[in-house]
Amino acid sequence: MKFIHACRRDQPPCGGASLEALIAPDNEVRLIDAFVDSLSLEKLGFRTDFPENGRPAYHPTILLKLLVYGYLNRIRSSRCLERECHRNLEVMWLLGQLTPDHNTIANFRKHNSKAITNVFRNAVRMARQLQLIGGELLAGDSTKLRAQNSKKNNYNRAKIARHLLYIEQKLSESNQALAQARDAVQVAQLADNMARHARRREYYLQLLQQLQEFGEDQVSTSDPESRQMIIRNTITEVAYNVQATVDARHCLLIDYQVTNHNDCKAMGNMLRRAKSILRKHSFTALFDKGYYTGTELEIAQQLGIRTLVAIPAPAAVAPDQAYNLEHFIYDRAKNTYTCPEGHTLTTNGHVYTKNLNRSNPTSFHQYRTKACKTCPARTRCTTAKNGKLIERNLYSPLFEKNRQNVAANPELYKRRQAIVEHPFGTIKRQ
The missing domain is CATH 3.30.420.10 (Ribonuclease H-like superfamily/Ribonuclease H)
Incomplete structure (x- = not known):
């Protein structure tokens, strides 16, 4: 029976062909190479000036090519990228057989986050030039992408207050126990517990001060920018x-x-x-x-x-959906609403405001009609004691325009x- 025979291990691979010959003309690494070489790295924010003394550094072009290759091939780990430099023919061709270690790769990604974002902008610009983006x-x-920070290490004011209350209770109990203690060993244990609780109280007070200083609602201790x-x-x-x-x-x-x-x-x-x-x-x-x-x-x-x-979905739904707000017709010239039964809802002209404690309080007019008292459709229209009430704010015309666009x-x-x-x-x- 005939079989395909393997090459001997002491023979050069692929008949001794060069890396250039092994990489096909349409291989994606040639696109990566051309794209990165076309960038002005200094303008994008990469550091290219390094002192002459000490060990020579890798040029940012080399490390950027490696990162882009990793993104396209689902390789994000710096250690995995380091391993590819030693065994992957495409990476060897792309980097000229240079082999940066994982620390160099990780630090390059860490210290050039903004510059790498600018590389993405340039990739979008190139896609537009190639008409891959329609723009119509x-x-x-x-x-949501989960952070490394656990829920345990995320705090808000209420959570900190609960911890501080618990600590105060424990300190109070320890003080009472210390006053009654007669054994030196027990006194030492109580003193250690009180010192530990005092350190925890100081820690939570620092977190509370941090929230107050920066005006934040939450603080995460291990991944500071993440939020619950x-x-x-x-x-x-x-x-x-x-x-x-x-x-x-x-x-x-x-x-x-x-x-x-x-x-x-x-x-x-x-x-x-x-x-x-x-x-x-x-x-x-x-x-x-x-x-x-x-x-x-x-x-x-x-x-x-x-x-x-x-x-x-509307916050207030009528008992019969035929009487929801979208079925009330607004007359811009008269500044009135007409309900499905033909009654006119008017405003008294007073401006009401809600959400005063928030950064974006809302001002609005209210519209009512006395016809609600005797309207036979009232139970189908509203359950409010004083009849149907419509609130119209500054942005209502925009909501109506959006509703027309969707319809x-x-x-x-x-x-x-x-x-x-x-x-x-x-x-x-x-």
Whole structure:
């Protein structure tokens, strides 16, 4: 029987061919090599001037090529990248057979985070030049990435207060026990416990002072920039929130930002950056209901960008959904609402305000009608004792405009998930 025979181990591989001959002309490492060589690393923020004394350093070009290769091939660990330098023919060709160790790779990534972000911007610019980015339809969303910080090492004011109360109780109990103690060993143990509780109290007081000084709601001790966030329903994790904007043509990311805030105030900045990247405002942006905020819709209008934001379920639902707020017609000229029964709701002109203790208090007018008292449809319209009440704030016209956009393009909005969830799935898979 015939078999394919292996080469002898003392023979040169591939008949002694060079690395250049072993790397195919269409291999992706040639694109990485050309892309990184085309960058001006100094302008991007990489350090290229090193002192002549001491051991020579690796040029940032070499380490950047290795990182980009790792990202494209699901290799993020610095130790794994170091191992590839010794055994991977593609990496040997890309780096000219240089073999940086894992500490060098890790420190390069750590000390050049902003510059590496600028490399991503240049990759987006190159994708635009190659017409891989359409710039006509964008979708935005966020995903939570769990931090290294545990819930145990995340604190807010209430949690710190509970710890301090517990410590005070223990110190009080120890003081009482110390007053009654007669054994020297017991006295020493109580003194040690009190000293330990005193150190813990000082630690929590420092955390509380840190919260007060920086005006923060939370503090994480091992991963300082992370925050405890709602992941799903009532499930929370200490995490980061990654805001991403994705182009529809090939589901390519054009922008991202790692934050520790929720979505409600993110859309405006995402649209500003997208406009700057695409250098135009004539595109459509799709967002889910987490971004349904009046201030952000106002920013989109000022930028001249058409947005379709999912409409959340109304906070107050009528007993019969035919009498929900969206079925009440607003007359801009008369500043009145007309209900499904034909009655007119008017305002007394007084401006009411709520959420005074928050950074964005809301001012609004209230609309009522006396016809509610005798209306036969009242029980289907409202359960309020004084009849139907409508609140209209400054951003109501923006909400109505967004509702019209969504209603006019129902199939367009359905594409949002298929566009923006695609890179999230890729990232989490890798």
